Amino acid sequence: MASENISYINISIKYGVLVGIAHIVYFILMGVFGLQHIIELSFISAVFLIVGIVKAIANFKRLKGGEISYFQGLGIGVITGLVSSIVLAVFLVIYISLIDASYLQNLQASALFPDGLSLLALFALTIVYGTWPGFFIAFIAMQWYKRRDHTMPERI
Template sequence: MNESRTTPEGIGIRYGLLTAAGMMVYFVVAALLGLADRIEFSFLNFAIMIVGICLAIRYFKHTRHGHMPYLQGFGTGIMTAIVSSVTFGFFFILFALLRPDVMDQIHAQDFFGFDLSVTIAFLAIMLQGVMAGAIISLIAMQYFKSPDHKPVEGVE
């Protein structure tokens, strides 16, 4: 791919949509199995996000022939997290409108208090996804910043 046309934003959008698709598929399968109300299963969304962010940063580094500025790689991860969280949040709104029983099941657990609405759930999904994505991106960039993926042994 041409290096001048490859941007962190473009790769972040592409991989963010793919990551959101993975989270959507997982959520639908969990809902069909009756596990959507089990909050402890949501940790797998983080695993999907880890994979998506790492693949996005790796692809960006590959398009730059192994030479990637730190902040552009970090920006790729952040953009992937933002796009995937917002997309998955809107999907959750649509899903909750089509199947209100999901919100009733979450209300029955009472993890978030009585006032949990679809809007608050959307905001919680976005906040949780973006914050986790920032941390995942910081950690991933420690691996991807060096060309040979070995720890730095000394200060140059």
């Protein structure tokens, strides 16, 4: 594939969907093991976002022959975070609406969310909680990947 045809947006969407699926699988596993009431454990899934963004940036740089602009890297982080959090937010709305409405009550009882948390507010907060960290993760990762002398392994 010619490097001119490679879009950081397409790569970001691909990795965003993969990270979103990883979030959902983790959420389901927490439910299987009876850990969904421990809201703080859900923040461990940030590791999926970190890995997804770093892999997306590395993959884009490799496909572009080692070239990546700083803003492309930041864009990858923001879009990957946005897409993954939209996937998770849609899943949570479906889960709370159709499967377990008490999960929203657990969130409201947590000190991490307001008492009057609505389903719409949860949807919006999930997207914000995924998008902003995506920017910061990419900002940190680009300190390494922006360097021209950074060499890429064959596959990551």
